[in-house]
Amino acid sequence: MRHDPSSGPVAARVEALNARYRNHAAIAVLRHALSDPAVGRIALVSSFGAESVVLLHMIAVLDRATPVVFIDTQMLFAETLSYQAEVAAQLGLSDVRTIRARPAALAAHDPDRLLHKSDSDACCALRKAEPLERALAPFDAWITGRKRFQGQTRARLDFFENEADQRIKVNPLAHWRPADVRDYMLNNRLPRHPLVARGYPSIGCAPCTGRVKDGEDPRAGRWRGQEKEECGIHLVNGKLVRGPVADDARQDQEEAAMNVIVTDTGFAADDRGGDFQSPDLPGATALDLAPDADVSVLQGRLEGVDIIRIAFPAFSDGRGFTMARRLRMMGFAGRLRAAGHVIADQYAMARRAGFDEVEITPDLARRQPWEQWQARADWRTHDYQKRLRGLA
Numbered sequence: 001m002r003h004d005p006s007s008g009p010v011a012a013r014v015e016a017l018n019a020r021y022r023n024h025a026a027i028a029v030l031r032h033a034l035s036d037p038a039v040g041r042i043a044l045v046s047s048f049g050a051e052s053v054v055l056l057h058m059i060a061v062l063d064r065a066t067p068v069v070f071i072d073t074q075m076l077f078a079e080t081l082s083y084q085a086e087v088a089a090q091l092g093l094s095d096v097r098t099i100r101a102r103p104a105a106l107a108a109h110d111p112d113r114l115l116h117k118s119d120s121d122a123c124c125a126l127r128k129a130e131p132l133e134r135a136l137a138p139f140d141a142w143i144t145g146r147k148r149f150q151g152q153t154r155a156r157l158d159f160f161e162n163e164a165d166q167r168i169k170v171n172p173l174a175h176w177r178p179a180d181v182r183d184y185m186l187n188n189r190l191p192r193h194p195l196v197a198r199g200y201p202s203i204g205c206a207p208c209t210g211r212v213k214d215g216e217d218p219r220a221g222r223w224r225g226q227e228k229e230e231c232g233i234h235l236v237n238g239k240l241v242r243g244p245v246a247d248d249a250r251q252d253q254e255e256a257a258m259n260v261i262v263t264d265t266g267f268a269a270d271d272r273g274g275d276f277q278s279p280d281l282p283g284a285t286a287l288d289l290a291p292d293a294d295v296s297v298l299q300g301r302l303e304g305v306d307i308i309r310i311a312f313p314a315f316s317d318g319r320g321f322t323m324a325r326r327l328r329m330m331g332f333a334g335r336l337r338a339a340g341h342v343i344a345d346q347y348a349m350a351r352r353a354g355f356d357e358v359e360i361t362p363d364l365a366r367r368q369p370w371e372q373w374q375a376r377a378d379w380r381t382h383d384y385q386k387r388l389r390g391l392a
């Protein structure tokens with residue numbers, strides 16, 4: 001279905017689609033997504049992982065000629081490759097497009113296949129995001145199997161998402177619970193990924209997927225030991241864009257309240273008034289970075305930037321500290337702000353990582369008044385910050 005240009009920009013179409021199909025069931029959302037001109041040309045992106053067969057089966061029932069994009073990172077389990085061939089044949093899917101990173105890019109950036117150990121974001125960008133962006137170029141929308149229950153970053157997922165004003169992301173299973181997935185597979189006698197029975201409820205690349213223990217989050221085995229929850233890097237037209245849209249929505253809602261700034265000298269009002277831009281905007285002087293942004297993309301683009309705000313979706317999420325250190329190493333000398341769920345115990349760590357200030361909600365400021373931050377702001381005894389800036 002070709003997108004009807006008269007149906008307006010992506011953001012407006014997403015809003016209208018969410019309103020139109022708000023109370024629909026997953027299969028109805030999918031049926032409409034395949035035919036609604038406001039959605040346009042659409043493909044299913046499938047990892048052929050633990051739960052992928054649900055959407056693949058729905059697609060096969062509705063229109064088996066729907067393009068299905070399968071990203072072969074060339075780091076997948078052998079079981080995934082054989083399962084992919086088996087499922088595609090069994091369901092009669094007639095347009096499965098296997099995509100891979102360009103050989104020249106692999107040779108240049110990951111010749112020994114060890115990039116995932118040193119920089120998993122760069123590896124995901126190379127092996128997933130760039131090939132996916134190429135594969136999605138002819139499409140106006142893509143279908144994902146993401147669900148709200150799969151973690152904090154997906155807790156507010158809608159059926160339709162605006163992907164950087166470029167494309168629509170459709171999540172027909174957004175509201176499904178694990179029991180719905182299980183029931184659908186049982187009722188339709190769908191084949192299970194062979195690794196599920198061996199303790200892998202969520203399956204990605206072999207080096208970055210481990211077994212999950214009873215009671216753990218199903219995605220706990222993905223990038224275990226790292227502060228990474230999603231592939232993270234999203235490229236649109238070759239440019240870095242912010243992380244999961246669910247994060248954006250939550251952040252947008254919280255931004256209005258995030259107006260207490262903590263510095264070494266006390267609490268202050270937000271002098272920027274939330275005035276930050278996406279890093280893909282040329283000439284932006286105040287940047288907003290998601291916790292999974294790849295700061296290396298900013299190399300050579302930091303001149304004129306006077307402040308960067310890095311989001312902390314949870315106090316247990318340490319990715320922002322790493323990003324701050326990397327930005328200082330890259331020579332960024334402007335203000336760095338840690339924004340979100342940072343607690344007083346972390347103030348010294350934030351200062352040592354290179355942050356100048358912390359932005360918290362009024363509610364957090366009430367629960368942790370200035371005295372608590374002051375008592376812990378002992379970072380000067382270990383002044384790594386000057387060293388990072390090359391000043392000591």
Ligand code: SF4
Pocket residue numbers: 073075116119120121123124125127128204205206207208
């Ligand atoms: S999941 Fe791991 S191996 Fe796969 S692309 Fe990402 S970092 Fe690389």
